[in-house]
Amino acid sequence: MSMEIIHVDLDRSYPPRPTETTKIFWDAIAAGQFKTTRCTSCGKMTFPPKPICPHCWSDSMEWADLSGKGTLYSRTIIHAAPAIFAKEAPIHFGIIDLEEGIRIATRIWDMEPLDIGSPMRIVTLQYNDGPLFAARKA
Numbered sequence: 001m002s003m004e005i006i007h008v009d010l011d012r013s014y015p016p017r018p019t020e021t022t023k024i025f026w027d028a029i030a031a032g033q034f035k036t037t038r039c040t041s042c043g044k045m046t047f048p049p050k051p052i053c054p055h056c057w058s059d060s061m062e063w064a065d066l067s068g069k070g071t072l073y074s075r076t077i078i079h080a081a082p083a084i085f086a087k088e089a090p091i092h093f094g095i096i097d098l099e100e101g102i103r104i105a106t107r108i109w110d111m112e113p114l115d116i117g118s119p120m121r122i123v124t125l126q127y128n129d130g131p132l133f134a135a136r137k138a
């Protein structure tokens with residue numbers, strides 16, 4: 001599955017600092033793919049990607065593709081954003097239940113209010129200096 005890539009003519013306000021583990025995730029986001037880590041001992045996925053399983057403490061992790069599909073669990077609109085994010089306010093933000101059973105917090109790219117339970121999909125936000133991700137109404 002390949003995600004929609006939306007070009008944003010700004011630099012990221014607070015860019016991620018990829019580690020050896022998370023570089024794989026950010027490279028995938030840039031390519032329009034959504035991935036996370038899965039424990040090979042207990043089989044559970046975690047998000048964000050981790051080198052150690054928070055369920056059973058195994059360090060035997062593998063990469064797994066995510067569908068990028070889910071439903072909106074909760075949402076809010078941030079009008080009074082911290083100074084570093086002020087140029088992008090108001091920022092729509094929400095919690096998405098991915099169909100793989102993972103609950104994530106992420107920016108919502110749609111500007112109109114969405115109903116709780118709306119089908120959502122993850123998209124790549126390609127800023128001038130690198131990628132981020134967000135959710136949009138499916």
Ligand SMILES: [Zn+2]
Nearest residue numbers: 039042053056
């Ligand atoms: Zn585990």
